[in-house]
Amino acid sequence: MVGPRPDLSARAVIFTTLPFLVFLGLVLPLYWLLPSDRWRLPLLFVANFVFYGWWDWRFTGLLLLVVAVCFFGAHGIAKGRNPKRILYLCCGLQLALLGYFKYANFFMDSARRAAASLGLEPTWTALHIILPVGISFYIFQAISYLVSVYRGTVTREGSFVKLGVYLGFFPHLVAGPIIHAGTFLPQLETKRRFDSTVFMEGWRKFAIGFFYKSVFADNLAGPVDAIFANPSAHTPLSVFGGCLGFYGQIYFDFAGYSLMAIGVANLFGYFLPDNFNHPYRASSVVEFWRRWHISLSTWLRDYLYIPLGGNRGPKWMTYRNLFITMFLGGLWHGANWNFVLWGSLHGLALSVNHAWNGTAAAARLAGHRGFLVVAFLATQAVVFLCWIPFRSQSFADTGIILSKLAELTSTVWQASQPFPWLLAIIPLLADTWVVGGAGQRWAVRSNALLYTVLAAAFLIGLLFMHIGFAPFIYFQF
Amino acid sequence: MIVPVLALLALTAIRPGTRPPRVGAAFAVVAAIFGGFLALRSAIPDERLWPDSEVARRTAWLHKHLTKKKDWHTRPVVFLVGSSATNYGIDPELMERQLEEKGRPATVLSFCMPGDNHHERIYMLETFLRGLKPEDRTRLARARVYFFGEVFDSYDRNPLYRMEKDAATERAVLFLHPANALRAWNAYEKLLAQDPSAPRARMAWLLAEHALMNRFAVGAFSSMRPHPARRKRTPPFFPLGGTKTTFQFDEALEAFQTFAATETNDPVPPPPLQVCLEHLQALISPYVDHYGFYCLPTLEASRATYGGRFAQAAPGGAAVIGPVLGEHLQPLLKAEYWFDGVHPTGTGAPHFTTWLAGEIVSTLPSSSTP
Numbered sequence: 001m002v003g004p005r006p007d008l009s010a011r012a013v014i015f016t017t018l019p020f021l022v023f024l025g026l027v028l029p030l031y032w033l034l035p036s037d038r039w040r041l042p043l044l045f046v047a048n049f050v051f052y053g054w055w056d057w058r059f060t061g062l063l064l065l066v067v068a069v070c071f072f073g074a075h076g077i078a079k080g081r082n083p084k085r086i087l088y089l090c091c092g093l094q095l096a097l098l099g100y101f102k103y104a105n106f107f108m109d110s111a112r113r114a115a116a117s118l119g120l121e122p123t124w125t126a127l128h129i130i131l132p133v134g135i136s137f138y139i140f141q142a143i144s145y146l147v148s149v150y151r152g153t154v155t156r157e158g159s160f161v162k163l164g165v166y167l168g169f170f171p172h173l174v175a176g177p178i179i180h181a182g183t184f185l186p187q188l189e190t191k192r193r194f195d196s197t198v199f200m201e202g203w204r205k206f207a208i209g210f211f212y213k214s215v216f217a218d219n220l221a222g223p224v225d226a227i228f229a230n231p232s233a234h235t236p237l238s239v240f241g242g243c244l245g246f247y248g249q250i251y252f253d254f255a256g257y258s259l260m261a262i263g264v265a266n267l268f269g270y271f272l273p274d275n276f277n278h279p280y281r282a283s284s285v286v287e288f289w290r291r292w293h294i295s296l297s298t299w300l301r302d303y304l305y306i307p308l309g310g311n312r313g314p315k316w317m318t319y320r321n322l323f324i325t326m327f328l329g330g331l332w333h334g335a336n337w338n339f340v341l342w343g344s345l346h347g348l349a350l351s352v353n354h355a356w357n358g359t360a361a362a363a364r365l366a367g368h369r370g371f372l373v374v375a376f377l378a379t380q381a382v383v384f385l386c387w388i389p390f391r392s393q394s395f396a397d398t399g400i401i402l403s404k405l406a407e408l409t410s411t412v413w414q415a416s417q418p419f420p421w422l423l424a425i426i427p428l429l430a431d432t433w434v435v436g437g438a439g440q441r442w443a444v445r446s447n448a449l450l451y452t453v454l455a456a457a458f459l460i461g462l463l464f465m466h467i468g469f470a471p472f473i474y475f476q477f
Numbered sequence: 478m479i480v481p482v483l484a485l486l487a488l489t490a491i492r493p494g495t496r497p498p499r500v501g502a503a504f505a506v507v508a509a510i511f512g513g514f515l516a517l518r519s520a521i522p523d524e525r526l527w528p529d530s531e532v533a534r535r536t537a538w539l540h541k542h543l544t545k546k547k548d549w550h551t552r553p554v555v556f557l558v559g560s561s562a563t564n565y566g567i568d569p570e571l572m573e574r575q576l577e578e579k580g581r582p583a584t585v586l587s588f589c590m591p592g593d594n595h596h597e598r599i600y601m602l603e604t605f606l607r608g609l610k611p612e613d614r615t616r617l618a619r620a621r622v623y624f625f626g627e628v629f630d631s632y633d634r635n636p637l638y639r640m641e642k643d644a645a646t647e648r649a650v651l652f653l654h655p656a657n658a659l660r661a662w663n664a665y666e667k668l669l670a671q672d673p674s675a676p677r678a679r680m681a682w683l684l685a686e687h688a689l690m691n692r693f694a695v696g697a698f699s700s701m702r703p704h705p706a707r708r709k710r711t712p713p714f715f716p717l718g719g720t721k722t723t724f725q726f727d728e729a730l731e732a733f734q735t736f737a738a739t740e741t742n743d744p745v746p747p748p749p750l751q752v753c754l755e756h757l758q759a760l761i762s763p764y765v766d767h768y769g770f771y772c773l774p775t776l777e778a779s780r781a782t783y784g785g786r787f788a789q790a791a792p793g794g795a796a797v798i799g800p801v802l803g804e805h806l807q808p809l810l811k812a813e814y815w816f817d818g819v820h821p822t823g824t825g826a827p828h829f830t831t832w833l834a835g836e837i838v839s840t841l842p843s844s845s846t847p
Binding site: 455 | 482490491493500
């Protein structure tokens with residue numbers, strides 16, 4: 001990996017650790033014991049910085065700077081004579097922070113390699129930069145706020161504390177969901193009243209996220225890491241297992257984190273939008289991106305794809321805009337050419353998907369059951385294959401894995417190491433086809449059963465969870 | 478596998494009833510279920526919950542090895558309790574053959590795992606003793622048992638040496654049951670008294686967190702993944718192949734021979750070790766007749782110096798084997814014998830074992846019948 005990695009030695013920012021539960025156990029009762037939002041919001045403001053500072057207190061200054069730029073920038077946009085210039089200045093500053101912390105070494109390294117390939121001997125070396133956890137998320141959110149104020153879709157927030165609560169709200173601070181200002185800021189204007197239904201719903205979502213992350217994703221991480229660490233040492237079947245494992249791991253990891261974040265927000269009486277909607281049910285790449293990391297897809301659509309022209313021009317411009325959006329979306333995931341390849345492949349797939357949608361054959365086959373099955377399989381195959389460069393350590397490894405997969409049909413089906421096939425398959429099938437399918441219509445309504453299931457589920461989760469420190473995959477982005 | 482999937486399905490299907498849920502009632506149910514679980518958990522030994530853990534697999538091997546012969550209790554039993562140096566360097570079965578050749582037949586049990594500190598060793602001994610059948614435990618108490626503890630400066634000085642590195646691993650969750658976590662903290666307090674700069678709150682937190690994880694059996698069934706050595710008994714000796722790539726034998730030897738020891742005021746044995754030994758003694762005193770220590774050959778001068786000082790001030794006047802210096806070390810000074818400055822290779826291990834077997838024979842009291 002070329003890009004800098006965050007130092008995740010402090011575990012307070014991980015929802016599945018005891019330090020976080022202690023933090024929550026202190027902040028949550030105090031929050032609800034306070035009589036009004038006059039006191040609660042400052043508490044949340046401070047709690048956000050304590051939460052972030054637990055990881056590395058030095059970066060609380062960075063978060064404060066982002067909030068301050070937004071606060072004064074929005075003031076300038078709303079009241080100033082040249083709002084466009086202020087918007088560009090503020091967004092440029094935010095992007096410069098992101099560029100420095102996340103991409104400086106990547107571009108320096110890429111330039112050094114390019115110079116070396118031309119026979120030059122560059123003397124510059126990598127900078128020692130620690131990547132602040134979640135920087136991509138809160139910078140994107142800050143940009144969305146400034147643009148929304150500029151467009152007039154959101155009123156400028158006059159309270160520094162409220163803006164700090166919005167931008168730094170600890171449940172979603174380090175890995176999203178990215179919330180539009182219009183979704184969250186109005187919630188800060190009305191007093192939060194304790195609602196036991198919302199509170200219990202928060203715990204339920206947290207428990208589901210806990211299962212996704214600690215039981216399914218983390219238990220898959222070990223075998224998957226072992227295979228991706230040295231793919232050439234494994235048989236095609238094991239490499240396929242590793243890819244299948246990662247296909248499930250990344251979903252459970254990120255969807256689990258998002259659900260826990262939404263659940264924790266519910267505990268405080270706030271609502272965050274859903275970030276995942278069973279993406280592995282998608283039968284087109286377009287549909288996949290409507291179900292996967294919804295808050296990022298929406299952000300990219302609103303602040304990149306549409307400003308680029310969206311689908312308002314000739315078809316080739318739509319495809320170009322899609323490609324550029326996904327290319328940059330790939331780069332957003334990390335300072336690494338593998339992520340760029342992943343984004344580009346998705347951009348290409350989306351363009352092909354849009355082109356297909358415009359054909360007569362697509363209109364003729366729409367709704368045909370057999371075609372839906374083929375479309376589903378083709379979509380998931382594309383998604384599956386695209387995860388390979390996303391997870392691989394290098395282009396070379398991506399090539400090795402793809403060549404191993406190509407050998408699957410011609411070699412003896414023998415695994416080079418034990419692999420948890422059932423763990424890689426059953427939870428994913430259960431979640432995608434039972435929970436995401438017929439399960440959405442099921443509901444057993446009983447308070448006593450709810451309490452019992454919640455308690456038993458947490459206990460089962462503890463027994464089956466992976467022991468060890470496993471940071472969320474998306475913390476690095 | 479099926480249990481967590483069913484729990485997930487239950488979680489997704491269940492919704493609040495027609496009346497608003499009561500948070501107080503929810504917490505009461507959670508407390509009752511968790512409390513019931515803790516009560517049930519306290520009745521289940523760790524080796525049942527984690528049958529594939531390293532300690533469970535090793536103690537299973539030791540049980541079988543001890544009771545292999547029907548008249549095992551008529552022969553002396555030697556406990557070797559140490560670190561990775563013993564695990565990689567001393568072959569207990571070879572040592573048994575050599576003791577027999579020297580006319581002192583004994584059963585040798587090695588309680589050594591790489592990286593384990595004193596309280597992990599106590600945990601392994603506890604697990605071993607608990608797993609013995611009651612009649613075997615009585616026989617062991619009647620047999621002549623010799624305890625030999627390895628002298629190793631890092632573990633002796635810091636009872637939580639490597640703890641932060643091993644935090645949140647299965648082994649740390651296992652050995653830090655509340656009683657052992659408390660014992661470890663007692664020993665660590667001695668270190669804090671000596672060195673106030675040692676982390677206090679961080680270590681207290683780690684111990685408390687692990688004790689809690691142990692009680693809730695966190696991760697006991699996370700081995701949904703296939704374990705490479707499922708339910709296999711693991712022998713306590715692992716010969717190391719080849720030399721560590723970063724280790725230069727000639728340089729290490731030169732540094733060892735030219736090392737000039739400086740006088741230090743560090744007390745030997747270190748106070749934390751004394752506390753650890755008290756904990757150990759409380760556990761094994763019903764079984765052990767004779768206590769001794771051994772310093773394995775080393776090319777790390779500071780460790781050898783510590784061994785020398787330890788030999789002069791051994792607790793309770795116990796016998797100390799080693800450290801090996803001068804002409805005694807000469808036969809072991811071959812590059813192919815050393816993995817690094819502390820651990821022997823598979824080629825060196827038999828020579829280390831032979832040396833220790835010889836020293837143990839000369840240390841044992843002449844009468845070794847029960």
